[in-house]
Amino acid sequence: MPIVGQSTETTDWVSRFADEVIEESERRAPGKPVVVASGLSPSGPIHLGNLREVMTPHLVADEIRRRGHTVRHLISWDDYDRYRKVPAGVPGVDDSWQQHIGKPLTSVPAPAGSAYPNWAEHFKAAMTTSLAELGVEFDGISQTAQYTSGVYREQVLFAMKHRGDIDAILDQYRTKKAPAKKQQGQKPVDEAELEAAEGSGAAAEDDGSISAAGYFPYKPYCGQCEKDLTTVTAYDDDTTELTYVCADCGFTETVRLNEFNRGKLVWKVDWPMRWAFEGVIFEPSGVDHSSPGSSFQVGGQIVGIFGGKQPIGPMYAFVGISGMAKMSSSKGGVPTPADALQIMEPQLLRWLYARRRPNQSFKIAFDQEIQRLYDEWDKLAAKVTDDSVLPADAAAYARAVGTAAGELPKTPRPMAYRTLASVADITAGAEDQTLRILSELDPANPLSTLDEVRPRLDKAEAWINTHVPADQRTVVRAEPDTELLKSLDDEGRASLRLLLDGLDTHWSLDGLTHLVYGVPKVQAGFSADAGPKELPPEIKVAQRTFFALLYHLLVSRDTGPRLPTLLLAVGQDRVRKLLAA
Structure with a gap:
């Protein structure tokens, strides 16, 4: 310019x-x-x-x-x-x-x-x-x-x-x-x-x-x-x-x-x-x-x-x-x-x-x-x-x-660096999985090749590999945490069912964002579309509790990559396997 x-x-x-x-x-x-x-x-x-x-x-x-x-x-x-x-x-x-x-x-x-x-x-x-x-x-x-x-x-x-x-x-x-x-x-x-x-x-x-x-x-x-x-x-x-x-x-x-x-x-x-x-x-x-x-x-x-x-x-x-x-x-x-x-x-x-x-x-x-x-x-x-x-x-x-x-040469489609880093973290550099996940971020405008997000993708992957300690890397569970799933009360099980029921219709970055934030709202009797001004402070506490549960069931930690990105990265079939109570 x-x-x-x-x-x-x-x-x-x-x-x-x-x-x-x-x-x-x-x-x-x-x-x-x-x-x-x-x-x-x-x-x-x-x-x-x-x-x-x-x-x-x-x-x-x-x-x-x-x-x-x-x-x-x-x-x-x-x-x-x-x-x-x-x-x-x-x-x-x-x-x-x-x-x-x-x-x-x-x-x-x-x-x-x-x-x-x-x-x-x-x-x-x-x-x-x-x-x-x-x-x-x-x-x-x-x-x-x-x-x-x-x-x-x-x-x-x-x-x-x-x-x-x-x-x-x-x-x-x-x-x-x-x-x-x-x-x-x-x-x-x-x-x-x-x-x-x-x-x-x-x-x-x-x-x-x-x-x-x-x-x-x-x-x-x-x-x-x-x-x-x-x-x-x-x-x-x-x-x-x-x-x-x-x-x-x-x-x-x-x-x-x-x-x-x-x-x-x-x-x-x-x-x-x-x-x-x-x-x-x-x-x-x-x-x-x-x-x-x-x-x-x-x-x-x-x-x-x-x-x-x-x-x-x-x-x-x-x-x-x-x-x-x-x-x-x-x-x-x-x-x-x-x-x-x-x-x-x-x-x-x-x-x-x-x-x-x-x-x-x-x-x-x-x-x-x-x-x-x-x-x-x-x-x-x-x-x-x-x-x-x-x-x-x-x-x-x-x-x-x-x-x-x-x-200067630039990334044709500059997706958020934190999203690319999360995906690189989860996929450990597997290009086919990376392309699948990034394409599902916006199904209406999917990627045709990873070259569209390069070199930013390569930079984010290098950061994950060289500057994020091993104990902070994301490792998705291979099998469900059956003990945690069995210990859930009725409300906990219901929150997971609401999430799983909504995966098909919300399988995009924006859709999953709406879904994971919406589950605690719906459980509390509010609309999933309700804004912050319509909600009591307790909803934020319920959301944090729900997020922590998902992280534990998916990656055995209290926190991790943004949940919508993590869910896309794990894939629907594996999410259903890990969250089925």
């Missing part, structure tokens, strides 16, 4: 940033493509918090494209960062990877069994696949390739020449109290939320080191052990001769920086250098960059040394995970975009990022809450269809279902 041309009173946060970015781009670089940027470090699984680093500029870039402008969304893969820590819980990785700490991520072996040549490529690949499914268009830049091919040589030499100016800026903050936080990979596990900033290159607050020879914003990787545990001991501005010594292996050498490519600028200098080099207009940053002395704040001053300007940079807040603990991407087991896309359609995941302003935290559900989120999404879709939706909600919906390039 179109979202261009909305009034400023009703536009969403994406449109407001797009207005600002277009105006700023025309001021700084008229006639040139608008440049927005993200930075990701493939130091381990790239998680759903890191995805906000990408989705925020993606949504803004996409809005700008919708308005007819040319946009470049750069994703800088910080794959030339040092390997800081061996992540826990990564398959194919053990303590032997400790020996690689300090090397560039592209020099670290990939986990055992990986199809990729190194650590960085292994984790980049999963994220790249997820971004394609999410419809994110971007230009990827490998920082390993940039540095080792000499693309940044002039910038490196310039930074070394102006190291005194850089040091003076950094020194303003060195005596200030450090923000109360730990660095990437060192945050304690917490049940509340997943910090969006972790795992991005921006989380490493390296500003270089001061030795007897002075301050240097450049750190070589050792020519013998490949690690960055090096100290520059001498540098000549005229010849660019640089001498360093490695604290790990003791190796030392003198190189000419105007032809040496095995090293990089320290983070607090590297980031603003790239802003100037690429002409970045918009790049968000995590909450850990908003305190004094953090890389984004300091970068805003250092970028001027390189002749550039700081991008428009909104702070983005935490992404919470419902049902999973907070952890950094070095901890292992952290949910990634691929994990989310296994259980939800890309439209829903896009919507979660689009509907909240960057500085608002939100949660992504891996537990039962996903069913409520899907209900909310389907209600929004219905409002869009009947044109009763609020403008900002309509904009978020449009950004979720497609991009400037077109709509």
